[in-house]
Each structure stands twice: as C-alpha cells, then as structure tokens.
Amino acid sequence: MSIQEITTTRLNPHVDPVLAVWEWEIPVYLFVGGLVAGMMIIAGINMLRLAKGERTESFYSVQSPILGFLLMNFGMLALFMDLEHKLYVYRVYMAFEPLSPMSWGSWILLLVYPVLLLSALIRLPQAWPWLGEGIPVVQRLSERLTANARVIKLLGSANIVLGIGLGIYTGILLSTMVSRPLWNSAILGPLFLVSGLSTAAAAIHLVSSVTRRAPAPSGFLGGALAALVQPLGDNPPGPGTEKTLVRADQAFLSVELVLICLLFVGLLSGSASQIDAVDILMSGKYAVVFWGGVITVGIATPLVLQALELTHRLRHTIIPAILVLAGGFALRWVMVGAGQASRMLAAGGM
C-alpha cells in the first residue's frame, strides 16, 4: 500500500493543526448581515408597492429598516470583536481594494447605514411624536420622504440593490478563497443571499405574529418597539399578509435546499481537496449540526410545518419562524467552521 506521511514542526496557534482563526463572531456577523440584507430587500419591495399607491396598512415590513439598523449594529459589534488590531479599524476606509470582498463589504456597509436610517424615517416620527416636535428637521424630512412617491421608489430601489449586495457579499467573502475547498464555490454567494431572505421573512413573520392585534405601545421604549414591530397606520394588516410572508419563506427555503444540493454536486465532482472537504460535512465533526441543525431543523421541518399551515391542516405558530432563524445561524456556523477545517491536499509528487 502506497503511503504519504507528512509531519511538521509548525504549531502556530489558531493555524495548526487546522485553521481556526474565526470563531463565533464571524458566523454571527454573517448571519446578521444576511438577515438585514433580506429585510432590506423585502422592505424595498414593499416600498416600491407603497410608491405605487398600495395600502400601507397591508405591509408589516416597511418599518423593518429600524430593526435592521439595530441588528446591523449588533453584527458590526461582533465583527469588531473579532478584529485582532482593533484600533486600526479605520484603515478599512482609507483604501479601496477591488479584489478584496472584505473591502467591498466595508464600503457597501457605509452605504447601507444611511439608507437604513432614511428608510426608518418613514415610520419613526409616528412612533416617536416627541422626536418630530423636538427636532423639526426630522419631522420635515420624514414628511418629505413619505409625501414623495419618487423618493420612496428611489429608497425602495436602494434597499433592494444594497440588500442584494450585502447578502451576496457575506458568501463571496468566503467563496473567493482557493485555499479553503469547501468555500471555493460560486454557489456560496447566492446560497447566503437566499438564506438571508428566508431568515428575514421568518424574522418579520415572528415579530408581526408576536404583536398581532396588540395596541401600539407608546412612550420612548414603547414607541421604539412599535416602530420596530407595528405595522404602518392604525389598522393591523390582514391575515393574508402573514400568509404571503410564509409563502415567500417556503420559496426561499426550497431554493436554499436546491442550492445546498448544487453546492454538494459541485464539490463532489471537483478536485480531491473538494471531495475531502465534503467529508467534513458528511461525516466529520460538523455533520451533526449540518444534518440536524441546518437541513432538518432549519429547512425540512419548517417546510413541512409551513405547508401544513398554508393548507389549514395546522394552526399558525411562530415555531417554523424560530426554526428558520436557528437554521440560518447554524448554516453560517457550520460553513465558517468546516470551511476553515478544509484544506488543499498535496497531489504533486516530490
């Protein structure tokens, strides 16, 4: 039997025996980034509908930019915690490196924030009347935004374009690395985008279900909560709105499942390094979380539960939404961990 035995004297921390430089912070950042990206796309689509003159009360998600803004801060905090040279973080904005997905992502995030904040102004003065009274310019800005259909349309389009950019970037960040065979697939960008859309639909469904038919809270914290989770206008959206979210989530989850299958097909028909990388998910350390967390809990179970809900064979609950969110995080956690553990195998002779 032919053997190939490699021994090394190197044992650098977090590099050997397998790469483990990114721990919980990066999966959290990628999950939140995907979630916010999905929220921006869904909110953007609803803004375009708003600009067309459709009833504002029928949407749950126009106000999600406020939630997106808060979540994005949480994601950025996780990213910042991961940096080893924190004081030099400003350096990211002193250069633009066209070949670096991280550089693209940093600049996209710089555009995402003002768009999220401007989008939030559509709803914020309603939730915080004192804000408009105290700072009249905010009130005027909000009135101008909501009064002008072209501005809403522009803002909606900006949300969709930046949402797609942010969602795809979270996957491209990993997929450009030739050194990590599990990541080195063009499927990863679309997969993370669709997973972000599915978690966003689940998150909006979750918050809208929790607050269904409840009177809108007021005051500083109550108003903030209302801005996050209450629908536009006085009347809550009809039950059809929630069904639309569930239907959208069914489509996103189905596409996600197809993309995961395609990822495997691509890897299994690839190089020896890529076939070896698949083993890490199929039977290695990450197999339980992948098959149990991502596939069973995060995709298959919500697909079945939501199908039963849509066909009135089961009562609507928030359980599928919670499972989708858990599965979305599990996908990032597994891909970040297993991808780092994957490596190129030496095929050449001595």
Next chain:
Amino acid sequence: MPRFGMVIDTRKCVGCMDCVVACQTENDVPSGFCKDWLVTEVRGTFPNLSMEIRSERCHHCDNPPCVYCCPTGASHIEDWGKMVQITADKCIGCKACLAACPYGARFAHPDGYADKCTFCMHRVEENLDPACVAVCPTHCMYFGDLGDPESRLNELMNSRKSHTVLPEAGTSPRVFYLT
C-alpha cells in the same frame, strides 16, 4: 529590479532546525510561533520509501491570495524586490489573509497584526542573506534574484529537478525545492 526567491536543496538538508532558531532570534518571533518550520514527507510503498525534508516558510507568491483578500492594502508586494510584506499599522487583524493562504504561512501576532516570513528584508536591503540561509550548516539554502538568468538560483534550477509546494493552488510560489 530584482525578483527575490529561494532555492532549497532537499538532498543536503538534514532537518537540524538551525533555520527555525535563526529566524526566531533574528526576527524576535513571539514564543509559541514560527515563521519558518520543517516538513518531513515520506512517500512510497514499503520498503521502497523516499523521504524529503523541507524548510518551509511564506512562499512570497507571484499570485498571492493573501494580498488580494486584504481590505486595507496592509498585505502587499513591495516594489523593490517583489517580496510579499505586511505593513503592521495598516493591518486591522481581520485574519482573512490567514484563511486565504493555502500554506498556513501566516499567523496573528500577539500584538494584533498578521505576521509571517519577510525573507529578512531588513538584511536583504543591506546585501545580506536572510538569517535562515546565512546559518544553514549544510549550505542547502540559496537566496537571490530569480529574474537574473545568471543567478546561482537559476543555475541550480536549470541543472536539477525542482518543485514547489501545492503548485495546484496556482499561487506561483517563489520557494523552490531541489530533489
């Protein structure tokens, strides 16, 4: 402009690790880390086995993924000798370059920035060999200009068989091993 590289004769290397110790001393490498290391590879079918001992380090690739993924330009190919270097006060410690390097040649310095072999650029600028090359007791390591067809490096590679590590990564490494 030179294009520096390294040629290592695996038939002369005895795996004494002098190069590793010299690097750690010369470059004040933090305890528990290394910028160069030894790899022993045994191949074949018993009893017909062959062994290669390689002194490995950053390969200062011509097509360096660590440079491409850097969001700040901290990882770069310097102009003078086309060596891959890191500007510590531009590095944010995102570790993308650590993940992008197929050789695992980089590590996060305890002070926060990405670190790796510099080909002892501070010595090379003074016309000295890198510390690892200078101390090698079997003189198995050669450093010089790969762009100069008359250099000792090209002379050795033209007269002997050589290989690089993970050529399939497409990084065009500049450390060559004579077999």
